[in-house]
Amino acid sequence: MRYTEIAIVGGGPAGLAAALNASKLGARVVLIDRNDYLGGQLIKQTHRFFGSKQQRASERGIDIAGELASQVRTNQHINVMTGATALGFYEDGVLALEQHNKIITVKAERIIIATGGAEKTLLFPNNDLPGVYGAGAVQTLVNVFGVKPGKKVLMVGAGNIGVIVSYQLLQAGVEVAAIIEAGPGIGAYWVHAAKVVRAGVPIYTRHTIKAAHGAKEVTGATIVQLDENWQQMPGTGKEIDADVICLSVGLTPLTEILWQAGCKMVYVPELSGNVPLRSDNLETSVPGIYVAGDVAGIEEASAAMMEGALAGLNAAASLGYTLDGLEADRQNVLQQLEGLRSGPVGEKIRKGLAQAIC
């Protein structure tokens, strides 16, 4: 059994920020990630982030990942365990991990769960064929491994991920046949959408995929227009020639450990699924278990880093650690988060958080 003060599950933006901030106060941290690298999904983000300078705007996720990971790896208070999958949480507060085919148990005084999210799928005939991918899957293949998923892509979903991945596919020399979006408008930031439109990719709003075609792999798809009530309109079918269908229809929180730990959960559509009820301090209904990032509700990487910082500071402070300017630090992070969630873009998140914070 390994003993530590704070165990963090997940080494993505939230987990890395949590580790750095908790250790800043002096707490001993074990950071656990199932991958053999740190950075989570930041490692495939080649676009520049939005926001203010403090939120690392205009930097690329891939660079942020490298910088945070090296800070974590050189920090003497942080013990990094990569290639370690958290398998279970037991009643006595023991976390079971599998690392290199061995079971390891960890007992921590505080636990921060930062497991992130998983891509959703969409219901349509043949949605299980090889060639139907999550948009994030294609992003990993293209941006991390330099391999194309196919020759011609149909992107389903015109939110930020769908449009950004479409642009990154074009950068990689892959053709994008079209982007379709069931909603009446393009959800992505206009600066990204404008880039793909300029490149000649049509974006069809109020369209969905009716079926994928192909016997063994995807060879094409039929798309169809939707009416005001989201019903398919007869006679509007269009054939799209594509060997790749990318689904960019959102993510859902990866909450298994929280359920297992007995945290009170609530279904909040605005946060994309079941999320833990938590305090302003990001502590769940089980004392000592904190959450940060997409597992607490799907947002984006900047918010995940801020939440991670907050959870790290709060978890360390609850152990009695403190630092000059701790309160100012905390207020600063809270202000940043408020900024990210302000305005019409943050409306949905604000509505969701109102149901999850108690």
Place this chain on the structure above:
Amino acid sequence: MLPVEPCRPGNQRDCDRNYDLIWVFSLDYHSWHNICVYVRVRWYYEMRIEKHPILEFTTGRKVIFTFDGKVMEGFEGETIAAALHAAGVRTMRESGQLHRPRGLFCNIGNCSSCLMVVNGEPNVRVCVERLQEGMIVETQKGKGELK
């Protein structure tokens, strides 16, 4: 699957085509041989991104593995799924009930769509398992069997 076109097994100098050569262990000769793999190498260049405005891809050394008995090449340290995609293979498994073909879906180890048999071990998530020299990769049918 595209066929491998062997071009005079033997010495690299015997091959007058200027294509990539790989080493394979020949059961006929009980020794290592160079063969010319013109067709597959062309695929390899089509699926690999050669020029990118932002990224430079660094790879491990070239290694050989087999997929359902066919010799393939990839780079050490990339995922098995990436190497298979680069070789034009996107079908990884057959579903248990309806025998439907399945490939990658999430590519980060969440969804279990890409389970294959690797070195005899079933249910390996090839989207996160790293490629090593000489791996024996096979299409998985159904749940797979522990031997």
